[in-house]
Amino acid sequence: MFDAVIIEKNDEGQAASFRQIALDALPVGDVLVKVEWSTLNYKDALAITGKGPIVKSWPMVPGVDFAGTVVESASPDFLPGDKVLLNGWGVGEKHWGGLAGLARVSSEWLIRLPAAFSARQAMILGTAGYTAMLCVMALEHADVKLNDGPVLVTGASGGVGSIAVMLLSGLGYETVAVTGRMAEKDYLESLGASRVIQRDLFTSKSRPLEKAEWAGAIDVVGGQVLASVCAAVRLHGAVAACGLAGGMDLPLTVAPFILRGVSLLGIDSTLCPREQRIRAWDRLAGLIDVTRLEEVVSEYPLSQAVEAAHALMDGRTRGRILINVAG
Numbered sequence: 001m002f003d004a005v006i007i008e009k010n011d012e013g014q015a016a017s018f019r020q021i022a023l024d025a026l027p028v029g030d031v032l033v034k035v036e037w038s039t040l041n042y043k044d045a046l047a048i049t050g051k052g053p054i055v056k057s058w059p060m061v062p063g064v065d066f067a068g069t070v071v072e073s074a075s076p077d078f079l080p081g082d083k084v085l086l087n088g089w090g091v092g093e094k095h096w097g098g099l100a101g102l103a104r105v106s107s108e109w110l111i112r113l114p115a116a117f118s119a120r121q122a123m124i125l126g127t128a129g130y131t132a133m134l135c136v137m138a139l140e141h142a143d144v145k146l147n148d149g150p151v152l153v154t155g156a157s158g159g160v161g162s163i164a165v166m167l168l169s170g171l172g173y174e175t176v177a178v179t180g181r182m183a184e185k186d187y188l189e190s191l192g193a194s195r196v197i198q199r200d201l202f203t204s205k206s207r208p209l210e211k212a213e214w215a216g217a218i219d220v221v222g223g224q225v226l227a228s229v230c231a232a233v234r235l236h237g238a239v240a241a242c243g244l245a246g247g248m249d250l251p252l253t254v255a256p257f258i259l260r261g262v263s264l265l266g267i268d269s270t271l272c273p274r275e276q277r278i279r280a281w282d283r284l285a286g287l288i289d290v291t292r293l294e295e296v297v298s299e300y301p302l303s304q305a306v307e308a309a310h311a312l313m314d315g316r317t318r319g320r321i322l323i324n325v326a327g
């Protein structure tokens with residue numbers, strides 16, 4: 001038996017609970033991992049609270065992230081004792097995920113834990129940190145340079161936003177944080193934001209082109225916020241879009257793209273190719289000052305993951321939510 005959060009569905013709806021599960025209930029996979037640390041991302045909170053259609057197969061152990069140690073392996077790529085991590089690949093959606101003491105998964109989804117990080121540190125970063133890194137790499141690839149002007153981060157006090165602010169400011173970009181929670185101004189400045197501005201400035205319908213202010217942007221919100229950001233990007237700037245916390249719609253015109261040459265860069269961390277993931281984790285290893293990770297984290301035991309998911313959905317958390325699975 002092992003401890004897990006499990007989401008079950010019946011005629012009355014879905015419910016998540018913390019309980020013991022039998023070993024033989026684990027799904028198929030060629031590697032068995034003892035999970036030590038996991039996390040809660042916005043997507044996990046949607047799954048646990050039932051506020052979004054994340055779960056595709058029932059019952060489901062949620063958790064798109066985990067880090068731990070290989071216990072059994074039928075793959076030539078991993079041996080018992082290897083330290084590994086996993087982000088995405090439909091784990092926690094279609095295949096049992098990381099909010100459990102054990103996970104049986106495909107070896108193709110695992111990567112080795114970078115030497116720069118402990119399992120705990122890797123999970124403070126988790127999918128949010130790796131997604132933020134993919135966004136930064138996309139802006140670099142689009143040639144957004146340090147002296148081109150300020151770079152915006154929306155949803156800045158959340159998991160992706162906090163790490164994005166840390167990474168961009170660490171690289172030397174003038175980083176401007178957009179938040180719905182101005183009470184987090186000091187926190188965002190401590191992460192490296194040179195300015196913190198209110199989300200309200202981006203929530204009204206924008207004109208096709210607004211005053212060109214931003215050299216680039218990382219957006220976790222989508223909807224009107226993303227549209228307003230695109231309309232205010234400078235000539236040949238770029239926006240990396242990775243989230244939909246504010247909605248799926250995109251009420252904008254083609255003006256920013258055809259009149260200012262703005263690029264809208266889609267970031268998908270779930271099915272991102274393995275080589276690109278490894279590059280992102282290598283970049284994180286080079287850029288993140290591990291002594292500063294404690295500034296962005298709140299830690300919960302696995303037994304309290306369901307309560308933490310409700311707090312995240314209600315906007316009562318900030319930064320990264322770390323789940324201590326091994327105890």
Ligand SMILES: C=CC(=O)SCCNC(=O)CCNC(=O)[C@H](O)C(C)(C)COP(=O)(O)OP(=O)(O)OC[C@H]1O[C@@H](n2cnc3c(N)ncnc32)[C@H](O)[C@@H]1OP(=O)(O)O
Nearest residue numbers: 041042128155156157158159160179180220243244245246
């Ligand atoms: C964590 C990464 C992933 O899960 S990537 C996986 C693949 N992508 C997806 O599944 C997309 C779905 N997920 C999202 O859209 C998420 O927004 C996200 C993944 C991009 C960000 O997740 P994160 O873990 O950073 O979420 P947080 O809850 O910690 O922070 C969210 C941030 O957005 C603000 N926000 C929430 N609701 C709204 C809204 N309706 N309108 C505008 N902004 C909203 C929230 O308050 C946080 O920022 P703040 O500074 O407080 O404004």
